[in-house]
Amino acid sequence: MRVAITGSTGRLGRxxxxxxxxxxxxxxxxxxxxDRAAFDLDDAARTADALLDRDRPxxxxxxAAWTDVDGCARDGELARRRNGDATGALARACAKRGVDLIVISTNEVFDGTRRDGRGYAPDDPAGPANAYGASKLEGECQATAAYDAADATGRLAIVRTAWLFGPGAPDFPHKIVRAGEKALRAxxxxxxxxxxxGTPTYTHDLAEALVWLVGEDAVVAPGERVAIHHIVGGGLASRAxxxxxxxxxxxxxxTVDEVPGSTWSRASTPPAWAVLAPTPLPGREPLRPWPEAMADYALSLRRSRTASNSTTRA
Known part of the structure; x- marks a missing residue:
């Protein structure tokens, strides 16, 4: 089976x-x-057609996405083009060729104001509170419209996830390690x-779940054309x-001192409740609890810290 991955050099893409x-x-x-050069978010219609015709996945x-949430807040129109229109263009190109498409989306399509302790389910009404979430929801809507209108046999799965961590560009754990080293010195x-x-999610675990979806032909339920899955690490946590x-x-x-999110002035305000309720995947266990995933990922963090300290001493 031929599988193509946009954003292949990003954290999740790797x-x-x-x-x-x-x-x-x-x-x-x-x-x-x-990668970013091949599938250009700023020229998605042309590059999607060319890549699909060349590689025939x-x-x-x-x-692929523009994940600079503060940048999205400063330029909402650019965010819409890169995360909304680019996703729509790719979806239309895939749908007319009968190609299955899995779109990676985010918890930020929800505003995070829920106070009943439940995670957001796929059928809960979306309502983003920031430009990044709005642009990703626009991508979901355009992709859904493309597959609803297509005559071919392709299927669409929207996979929402949250608080990704893993090797690649500095993630939350890496930032905390650097901040912790600075605090220790001071x-x-x-x-x-x-x-x-939120629900911290290890990129390795999410990727394995997507492989299962494709390998088991479970992208959508039998007889369906479009599905929304929430795939996140088990359990929940505050940033602290x-x-x-x-x-x-x-x-x-x-020592970690807890402070409110309002302590920092940010262009994009994240949802206070970024918890997604995981979608049951018949025949597959849910993703493991996030602390178990962190135990594996910590090996990489410790190696990175050791290498950094060795370089500093040298």
């Missing part, structure tokens, strides 16, 4: 390339990676937000909880 590369159904050549996983505590809650977990795993004895 995990997807590795996971699909290990999947027996992709064959010895593995997945096709479409049966499944496309769309992980003999001070570390501030972390205590009133923002997560920070304490990270610091403990890398051996940094630093």
């Amino acid at each position: 995990a997807l390339m590795a996971a699909f590369g290990d999947a027996p159904f992709t064959g010895p050549s593995g997945p096709v990676g479409w 049966e499944v496309v996983v769309h992980a 003999g001070s505590s570390l501030w972390a937000v205590g009133d923002e809650w 909880d997560w920070a304490r977990d990270v610091l403990g795993r890398v051996g940094l004895d630093v």
Whole structure:
């Protein structure tokens, strides 16, 4: 089976390339990676048609996005083009060719004001509170419209996830390690937000779940054309909880002081309740609890910290 992945050099894209590369159904050549230069979010209609005609995939996983949430807040129109219109263009190109498409989306399509302790379910009404979330929801809507209108046999799965961490560009755990080292040198505590809650999700685990969806032909339910899945790590945490977990795993004895999210002035305000209720996937266990995933990822964090300290001493 031919699988193509947009955003193939990003944090999630790398995990997807590795996971699909290990999947027996992709064959010895593995997945096709479409990086930022190949699939241009600013010229999506042209590049999508060209890439689909050249590589002829049966499944496309769309992980490319403009994830600079503050940049999205400063230029909402650019965010709409890159996350909304580009996704729509790719979806229309895939739909007319009968290609299955998996669109990676976000918890930020919800405003995060829920106070009943439940995670957001796929059928809960979306209502983003920031430009990034609005642009991703626009992409979901355009993709859904494309597949609803298409005559071909392709299917669409929208996969929402939250609080991704994993190797690649500095993620929350890496930022906490750096901040913890700085606090330790200064003999001070570390501030972390205590009133923002989410479901930390390891990119490796999410990628394995997507491989399962494709390999088991479970992208959508039998007889359906479009599906929305919430795939996130097990359990939930505040940013402060997560920070304490990270610091403990890398051996940094630093006190974490909880502060409200309003402590920092940010162009884009994140949802206070970023918790998604995971979609049951018949025949597959849910993603493992996020602390178990962090235990694996901490090996990488410790190696990174050791390498950084060695470079500093040299």
